[in-house]
Amino acid sequence: MGFFAGLDAEKYDRKYSDRELVRRILVYFRPHYRRLILVGLLVLVVSGSGALLPVLVSRGIDFLKQELTTINVLLVPFAVMLTGVIAWLANWQARRLVVRSVADVVARLANEAFASAAEHDLSFYDQFSSGRIASRITSDTQDFGQLVVLTTDLISQVVESLILAIVLINIEWQLSLTLFAVIPIVVLLAASFRGLARKVTRAGMRAMANVNQTIKETVSGIAVAKNFRQEGRIFEIFDQSNRMSYQVNVRRGLVLSMVFPVLNTVGGWMTALLVYVGGLSAVQGAVTVGAWYLFLLSLDRFMFPVMNLSSFWTQIQNGLSAAERVFALIDADPSVVQIGNVKAPPLKGQIDFKHVYFRYKDNEPVLEDFNLHIRPGESVALVGHTGAGKSSVVKLIARFYEFQAGEILIDHLDIRSFDLGSYRCQLGIVSQVPFLFSGTVLENIQYSCKGASPKEIERLAYQIGNGEWLEALPEGLLTQVGERGSRLSMGQRQLVSLMRVLVQKPAIFVLDEATASIDPFTERQIQQALSMVLAQSTSILIAHRLSTVKSADRIIVLDHGKIIEQGTHQELMSAGGHYAELYNTYFRHQSLTYIEQAGKLKEEINVEWRG
Numbered sequence: 277m278g279f280f281a282g283l284d285a286e287k288y289d290r291k292y293s294d295r296e297l298v299r300r301i302l303v304y305f306r307p308h309y310r311r312l313i314l315v316g317l318l319v320l321v322v323s324g325s326g327a328l329l330p331v332l333v334s335r336g337i338d339f340l341k342q343e344l345t346t347i348n349v350l351l352v353p354f355a356v357m358l359t360g361v362i363a364w365l366a367n368w369q370a371r372r373l374v375v376r377s378v379a380d381v382v383a384r385l386a387n388e389a390f391a392s393a394a395e396h397d398l399s400f401y402d403q404f405s406s407g408r409i410a411s412r413i414t415s416d417t418q419d420f421g422q423l424v425v426l427t428t429d430l431i432s433q434v435v436e437s438l439i440l441a442i443v444l445i446n447i448e449w450q451l452s453l454t455l456f457a458v459i460p461i462v463v464l465l466a467a468s469f470r471g472l473a474r475k476v477t478r479a480g481m482r483a484m485a486n487v488n489q490t491i492k493e494t495v496s497g498i499a500v501a502k503n504f505r506q507e508g509r510i511f512e513i514f515d516q517s518n519r520m521s522y523q524v525n526v527r528r529g530l531v532l533s534m535v536f537p538v539l540n541t542v543g544g545w546m547t548a549l550l551v552y553v554g555g556l557s558a559v560q561g562a563v564t565v566g567a568w569y570l571f572l573l574s575l576d577r578f579m580f581p582v583m584n585l586s587s588f589w590t591q592i593q594n595g596l597s598a599a600e601r602v603f604a605l606i607d608a609d610p611s612v613v614q615i616g617n618v619k620a621p622p623l624k625g626q627i628d629f630k631h632v633y634f635r636y637k638d639n640e641p642v643l644e645d646f647n648l649h650i651r652p653g654e655s656v657a658l659v660g661h662t663g664a665g666k667s668s669v670v671k672l673i674a675r676f677y678e679f680q681a682g683e684i685l686i687d688h689l690d691i692r693s694f695d696l697g698s699y700r701c702q703l704g705i706v707s708q709v710p711f712l713f714s715g716t717v718l719e720n721i722q723y724s725c726k727g728a729s730p731k732e733i734e735r736l737a738y739q740i741g742n743g744e745w746l747e748a749l750p751e752g753l754l755t756q757v758g759e760r761g762s763r764l765s766m767g768q769r770q771l772v773s774l775m776r777v778l779v780q781k782p783a784i785f786v787l788d789e790a791t792a793s794i795d796p797f798t799e800r801q802i803q804q805a806l807s808m809v810l811a812q813s814t815s816i817l818i819a820h821r822l823s824t825v826k827s828a829d830r831i832i833v834l835d836h837g838k839i840i841e842q843g844t845h846q847e848l849m850s851a852g853g854h855y856a857e858l859y860n861t862y863f864r865h866q867s868l869t870y871i872e873q874a875g876k877l878k879e880e881i882n883v884e885w886r887g
């Protein structure tokens with residue numbers, strides 16, 4: 277692709293034919309058809325008045341030639357002015373109506389694009405950057421809106437050309453035929469620009485989407501960049517994509533700006549040809565000089581919309597490319613497919629994995645013939661080295677990813693048979709990096725259950741560490757958490773996200789425990805909140821803290837996607853297998869005895885060293 281390298285289409289992009297696109301676009305305008313009929317009528321008035329003007333002038337002069345009175349001298353310019361005012365008013369009104377319809381359609385399209393982006397499963401976001409998706413929802417829908425404004429202009433120009441064609445035939449049909457014979461050349465030429473225009477506009481939009489993606493990624497990673505003093509590097513990355521966008525868009529501008537002059541030149545030749553043919557006919561007496569003059573006057577007005585029409589074609593490609601990108605996002609196939617749509621009944625939380633096979637990418641299996649039974653109300657801790665498949669197991673339970681073979685049953689029902697909304701509402705998830713939305717602590721806790729009253733939430737909050745964590749917040753439940761919860765400490769964020777699940781009372785609770793270390797005081801509060809959740813749900817804990825592992829009824833040790841051991845802490849320790857090894861290398865350092873012994877050892881060393 278040469279110049280356009282790095283601006284490849286997304287995997288879900290599709291090419292729609294113009295007919296398909298237009299059919300699809302019309303669906304969005306159907307609700308506005310009354311307004312659009314009115315626009316059509318107004319456009320008729322605008323183009324009719326435009327076409328009428330030269331005729332009015334020429335007929336007016338004829339009329340004045342016959343009856344040159346002061347009244348008539350005033351009457352003719354008044355008629356011309358009135359036609360102009362009517363055209364202006366009709367145009368203004370038509371534009372107002374178009375702007376309204378376009379705003380409605382753009383808002384609907386952006387809504388649909390956003391809704392479909394929000395519906396996509398997580399594997400979609402693994403593959404496609406959220407920055408580029410955002411670009412489709414925002415700038416591409418706006419570009420699509422421009423398409424509509426252009427289309428109204430186009431219709432107006434077509435109508436004006438048709439009216440003028442009739443006027444021209446009336447004035448001088450032979451010259452008109454000569455003119456119509458050469459029009460296809462302009463149309464063909466304009467059509468030949470079409471492919472090129474679509475290509476450069478598509479590339480321009482992708483370049484813009486790249487810029488958006490870079491901004492989003494660098495802004496979300498700004499803390500890391502600052503930490504490593506890499507502000508210069510993130511600027512360089514931005515600069516690169518911005519430069520690329522600049523070059524691609526300059527090229528797009530050059531290609532598009534070439535279209536009009538080329539067509540204008542051809543138009544100029546055509547006019548010259550008609551002046552010559554008309555002049556020749558006038559000399560030979562076949563046409564009158566007056567008719568020839570009026571013909572040339574109207575010809576000029578006729579050529580303008582024809583030229584515009586041709587260049588519109590290239591601009592319309594811009595809107596069509598935008599529509600294509602937005603529709604591709606809306607139409608992207610989901611990879612998580614529900615085979616049924618049954619409203620999930622109130623669940624007890626029994627979970628069964630039966631011969632499940634799962635992989636993110638071809639040839640990289642994560643789970644193979646995986647079997648697991650979790651009893652209702654049981655709490656299970658998943659442990660294992662990094663990459664063992666712990667998160668993958670819970671992602672399948674949450675239905676974030678599609679498994680390739682086997683069965684996952686919830687209360688003996690196929691997980692794929694549920695209506696996802698009703699299933700996920702009974703699922704409470706606390707992720708490793710707890711995500712809080714801007715707003716108050718209260719709003720974040722109520723996120724899962726709008727019905728929970730502040731009183732009820734406060735009562736629950738006081739059951740955790742006597743509510744000290746809440747009192748530590750400057751405005752208690754009404755404290756603003758900031759973007760992504762940045763104004764709260766990591767421990768407070770974890771407490772808020774646990775509270776969110778507590779009020780939700782889910783049948784199944786999933787905890788992907790944070791690895792970040794937390795002071796023992798906060799850890800105790802988290803543990804307290806956790807035990808309250810564990811008491812009310814079937815729980816799957818991806819545990820990183822010894823206290824969490826010990827609070828589970830059963831510990832499951834995973835290695836390379838397989839269960840290699842399971843049992844209680846005591847059972848697994850006495851078995852002396854993988855868990856015991858994991859305990860000695862990882863968890864033991866968190867045990868109180870270890871910390872106390874280490875403290876004593878340190879004191880002894882200090883005493884010896886001083887001595």
Ligand SMILES: Nc1ncnc2c1ncn2[C@@H]1O[C@H](COP(=O)(O)OP(=O)(O)OP(=O)(O)O)[C@@H](O)[C@H]1O
Pocket residue numbers: 402636637642660661662663664665666667668669
């Ligand atoms: N979104 C993804 N796309 C592709 N491969 C993935 C993805 N997520 C995980 N993997 C791969 O799947 C395997 C299992 O990962 P998983 O996240 O389930 O492990 P884990 O036991 O939870 O690890 P950790 O404790 O480090 O979170 C790993 O090899 C990982 O590289």
